[in-house]
Amino acid sequence: MKKTIAVLCTGIAALSGAYAQQKVANPKSAIENFDPGSVGPVLSELGVAWQAQKNDRGQNYIIANAGGVLNFILAPAACRVDGTSDCIGLNMLSVFDGNANPQTVRAFNHRYAFARAGIDPSGAAYISRYEISDYGMPRGNLATSIQVFVIQAVAFGSELETARRTVSLEGYADDLAAKELNRQGLSDMTGVEIHATNPIDRHRQGLEDSAIALRQFILDKSAPRNKIDNFTE
Helix, strand or coil: CHHHHHHHHHHHHHHHHHHHHCCCCCCCCEECCCCHHHHHHHHHHCCCEEEEEECCCCCEEEEEEECCCEEEEEEEEEEEECCCEEEEEEEEEEEECCCCCHHHHHHHHHHCCCCEEEECCCCCEEEEEEEECCCCEEHHHHHHHHHHHHHHHHHHHHHHHHCCCCCCHHHHHHHHHHHHHHHHHHHHHHCCCCCCCCHHHHHHHHHHHHHHHHHHHHHCCCCCCCCCCCCCC
8 A cells, every 4th residue: 555655656746747848849730639640649749658449339549658657548529520530529537446535536626627536336436637629729738738637647546545534625625725825925935936837837736726716716705606596396
């Protein structure tokens, strides 16, 4: 158990450092779909090992491994040709077998907005992300999205490994608030605003900030809300 946790934690640090430096050629040029022929070269430039596959229905998908740490799947969707090609949707999925703590999964969703975590009826925990490319997507945007997904999926696996049954949503909210206060305190002491130095770390910081902002808006009674009108017979 401790060995697995150490591997995952080391993996997060290694992937963060490696992916922050990875660039793709022609980042502003658009790919027109999420078929393996379009996505595969981006994965290769990121140093992700991948292989194209087909399921029993003839649909294409990609199995991938990032840094020997994370296995994940990229499955094209919303395909415009025969339901199997020229796909304008992309499912990114990473699955974790074992006894997942449902509270940890709920807390992870509460904390991060970029991807969705859950537990399948079979008992496997997963994290997923859906991309849309109706009118094309810059190669650089796809690369960044994959990088952030991989780092977040590794973090999700680490939290599943270290979860305790006492995990609660309130605990995560308090943790987020403490992180924000620590960052503000360090900035006040040094007189220097703390900024991330690369796109991947900026997005990771942005995800933390968005969770804090979301909670602040929810607690703010003056913020606009929608009313649920329950149907009664």
